[in-house]
Amino acid sequence: MIDLLPGSLRRVAAVAAHCDDLAIGAGGTLLAMCTAHPGIRVDALILSGGGTEREREERAALAAFCPGADLRVTVGKLPDGRLPAHWEEAKRAVEELRLRTVPDLILAPQPGDAHQDHRGLAELVPTAFRDHLTLGYEIVKWDGDLGRPNAYQPLDLALAERKVALLWEHYPSQRRRHWFDREAFLGLARVRGIECHARYAEAFYVRKLTLDLAGG
Template structure:
């Protein structure tokens, strides 16, 4: 049903965290997958690492999932300041829409409370009015999350997701990068419809 997929990630690791297993599955199926990060979060890089470390880590993570280099892009909006650049971000998303012409787009859940994530979701909904959109899950930011759609995954897909996240050497202190947590959430979502593993998404718009 979907062959050209675009993941909009506010920050460099959001796409992998929210739908890394799904990305791995789509790549395995031969689909064209693009991922765009709107910030390389230079303000969030720990002391002792280069300020642009997340740029390299993002590229390595996406390649681990199987994305082609030309399908990996970044912008340099300052983390936690997206609200000041809403129109610029919208214009960037519209350019991506016109260039890539995706038939499925992933954005953070509308119930995500992070201010940057809210901007990407709102502007994504404006830009992709005639395209199917799913909202991905980042539980530490979600007050609520409606598990209304699922992508069935296997063990290899989750292993690739974890391998991609391990590329983020600067972020390994984050509790949500814990390998047991990632396996557990995938198992929980799979159990909801009697599958081994899955990732779940909120339905923002589906065109059939």
């Protein structure tokens, strides 16, 4: 059964290929969920950046994006941009995450992402989590791979601004990148907000969803 009952949201698995992917793609959603569900368990798996400055940034950032959560973070050491060449190691990490949690919701890269690491992880997630609702987040980038998402998490102005402020505060190593700025993050959030009749929003891709319209 693939469904989402917000009233019973107790466990979330959040997976990413790189440090900052989760915060960029779903930071507002994490803030909204963790604020609304104090004590929610969040198991975060990041495949690369372990043992570096990026890991330190990521742990501090996720703690800020998941206030009040039972947060458990694992940061692996796969080389950036080389996931296809380390397929077995990446698959093992996802399968080990599956042994640690039975999530009500999974946040993961979306399958149409142009970055090979993101796309590869998106392909791996359903091999381990076969009956779980997965929201595929998007990351704005040079490749121009933004598509037509089919699920949205509205964000009010305060939440959207909070997300951007936390990104800037916790990822100083990324500030030099031309796409890492307030305009890029709020601009995409504004477009996605228009698409769901909200001021701002984060958008997701849902591959499969089971309905319970009879209320059973």
